Amino acid sequence: MDGPVRRRHPATDTARSVFQESSEHSEVGTFGSRHFTGSDRGSVELLPQCIRSSHHAQGWKKGFGIRPMMDAVLSMPSRNQTKLGGNCCETCCFSETAPKDSDKALLVVASNVTVFRRSKSRSGTKIAAKPAKLLQESKKEATRSRQLSDKAPLEKLEKVLTSPRKALPFLSEAADRATHGLHKPIGLVLTSAYVLGTACQLSGVSMGGTWGPAAMGAVLGSLYAALNRFGMKRFWRTPHAPLNVVVTGGTKGIGKAIAREFLRSGDRVMVSSRSVQAVRRAMNELREEVGTDIWIGGIDCDVSSPASVQRLADGAASQMGSIDVWINNAGYSGSFQSFIDARPDQIQEVVQTNLLGCLLCTRAAMRLMAAQPRGGHIFNMDGAGADGLPTPQYAAYGATKAGIAHLMGSLTSEGASGAARVGVHCLSPGMVLTNLLLEGASDINKQIFNILCEQPETVAAFLVPRARTVAARGEAGRYIRFLTLPRALLRFITAPLRANRFFNADGEAVYARERDRILGQRAKRTERLAAAAARRSRNLAFAYSASVATAYAIIAADTLARVKP
C-alpha cells in the first residue's frame, strides 16, 4: 500500500526511511517534540504520538480526519512556528503539506506525549470519541468516591476491617512494592548460612554451637541482599525520560540484542544497517519480540560513506527529536584467515567499516549532540585487539579495534575543553556468538568459544543497563567490559562445566536459534542468564566474599581466645 508521503526535510528527501512503512496493525509511538521545517511553509512544532494504521492512510487519502485542522495549520503565515498537540486529543492524520509542492508532506499528529498506548480501534471516529468517553468515566468515578465518603463512618470502618485491601488500596500497593521480589535472595541467605556453618564445623571453631555461625551467615546474606536491593535502586540511575538511541549495525547479532534491550527499557531506538530489507526484517522481529507498544525506527546506512552517515544522523534527529545515545556497533571482521591470504578488498572493507565508519559516525553524533542542550553519549564497540595484544588470523580487524579503543581517550580530552557535554565511551562485549566470530572458525576455535563465548542477549543485558546509567549520570569516558581478564581466567578454570555449551566435540552447533531463545522454549533460560548478567557487580561480590571471610575470621579468633585460659 502506498503510505502517505512523509519526506519532510529537504535533507532527508533521499532517505529511504523504512520506519514509516505502513503496517496492518495499528501502532503508537511517541515522537517527542521536534521541528518539521517545511522550507516554504514555516515550521510546525509537533508533540505527537504517531498512530500508524491502514485506516489512517486510507483516511488520509480520502481526506477525512482532522483535515480542516491541518488546512488551518498550513494556511498559517510561513516561517511561523506553531505548536500543536499537548494533551488535546488522541487523533492523528496525515496530510500533504503544500498543494503546490506535493513532494514535501507533513505528518501531523497531536496527542498525549508521555503516554504510550496502543490504539485498537479501527476507525477514526472511534478514536475521536475516546476522550469524551474517558471524561465520562472519570466523572462516574468521582461521584462514586463522593458517595463512599458520604456513607456513615461506622460502615466505612467495618469495610476497612473486613477487607482492608479493597478499602485502602494504597496500603496494599505499598505492601506489594515492599514485598515484590523478596523471595529472590532466599538462595543467597541459605547459601551464606550453609557456607559459614559448614566452614566453622569443619575447622572445629564454633560460637554458640552449630547454629550460631549459620545464623550469622544468614544475617550476612540478607544484609548483602538488602544492600544489593538498595544499591540497585540508589545507584542504578535510570534516565528521567526515555532515551533516544541509535544503533548502527543494529539488525543482527549484538547490535540487535542491544536494540532489544533498550526497547525493553522503554527507550526509543533507531536501527541501521546497509540493507533496507535487513532493517525492515529486524524492525518486525523486534516488534514481535518486545511488543508493539514501542518506538522503533530504521534507516539504511553505509557507515563508511559520509553522506550516508549524515543521512542517518539527520533522519534520526528529525524522527526522534534528539539523540541521547549513539552506539557505533557496525563492524566487519573479514573472515578468519591469515592476512597474507586475505583479499585486498576484504581488508579495505574491514578498515572502512570499522575505523572510518566509527570515526564518521562519532563525528556526526558529536556534532548533533554538541548542539543539544542535554548533550549525549557515544558508545564505541571494542573487540579483540583493543588491548593491544596481537590478533593473528584477523590482523586487520584487530588493528582497527585497537584504533577504536584508543579514540575514547582522545575524544574525552577533546570534549573536556569544549562546552557541550558529549561523552565518548567504550563497550566491550567480549566474545559474542555471532556470524562475525563464527566465519571461518576452526574446531579448536569452537572449543574456545564454548568457554569464553556468550549469547548476544546475555551480553546486551549486561551492557545496556550500565550504558543507561552512564547516560543518566552524564559520565565521561567509561569503559564497560563484559569479559574482563579475571572473568576469562575463571572461565578457563571452570572449563569442564562449559563443555558442549554451544558446540559439541565435532564442532557442530548445539545452541538454539535466536527466535527460539527469545520467543520459544529457551526464552525462560535466556531471561535467567540475562538477569544474572545484568545484576553482576564486582564490587558487591567482593564485599560479600570479604564479609563472609571476615565473619569466619572473627569466629575463629573468638574461639581461640576462649580456648586459651
Next chain:
Amino acid sequence: MAIHRGAHMRQGEAVTTGIGVTRSGKDLQPPYNVVITGGTKGVGRALAKEFLRAGDSVVICSRDSDRVNGAVRELDGFSKAEEGAGRIKGKVCNMAKPGDVASFANYARDTLGTVDLWINNAGSNGYKYKTLAESSDADLINIVETNVLGTMLGCKEAIRVMREQRAGGHIFNMDGAGADGDATPRFAAYGATKRGLVQLSKSLQAELKMLSINNVGIHNLSPGMVTTDLLMAGADTATAKFFINCLADPPEEVAAYLVPRIRRVPLDSRTLGGAIGQGSYIKYLTKSKAYGQILARLLTGARKDRFVAED
C-alpha cells in the same frame, strides 16, 4: 655502481640487475635495496637520502607525480655527487589503492632485483589539527586510508614479494603519536590509526610465525616528533609550541639516527638457525630522553624558541 642487466646469476652470489643488488644467497648483506613509501618529503625523504649515502638503492613513491619526479631528480643529483652512494627511482602510487600498491611492489622488485627493506612511511593527519567534530570528510577518509589501509596493503604486498626471495626481507612500520596508547586530542583520528598499526605489527609477527614464514621480519620505527609539515601545522597553541621546541628534531637528524639502526636489523634479528627472530622497535625519542629534554628545558631554558617563537 655498474649496471649489468640480465647478468647470469649463480647460487650464493650477489649479482646486480636494475639499480639494486639481486640476491640469490640466503643472507641479507649491505648494500640493501630499500623501498620507502611516501618518500618524497619529510622523514621519508630524509631516510631515503640517508640510505643513499650509506650506499643502498632506494625506490620511493607518492600519490603526486610531480612530487615523485621532483624528489627523484633532487636525490638522484645527490647520489651522483656523493661518492659511493646508491641509486634512486620513484613511481606514482596511491597506497590506499590495492592495484596501485601491487604494481608498485612489482615495480620495486623489478627495479631493485630484490626488496630487502620496506618502510611503510606514508602517513597523513590531513595537515590540520582540529577536533574530530570539526574535521572534514576528506580528511578523515584520507587519514584512515593512507595510514591504516596504506600500511596494511604495503605490508601485504611486501610480504608477498619478500617471502619468495631466498634472503627474505624486513618490513618497518612507522608509528606516531598515540601509538603508545596515550590520548591524542586534536588529532584523534591520526592517533587511532597509529595505535592500530602497532597492534598490526604484533598480529603480523604472530601470523608469520604461525605460517612458519621465517624470512620476513616485521618491525616498528618511531621517529618521535619531527619538524615536518605534519607536525608544524599544529604549532598554534602555547603548549604545542613548547613541546615542539622541546622535543622535536629536524628530519635529517632523525633519519641519521634511524638509518644505521635499521641497517643493523637484518644482521641483529637473525637467530642462530638463520631465521628471523623477534621484531624490533627502533625509537628515536624514548620516554627517558623526552623527560630529560623537558627537564633541561625547564631548568636551563635549553631549546627555547628553537623552531617556533614562543610567547
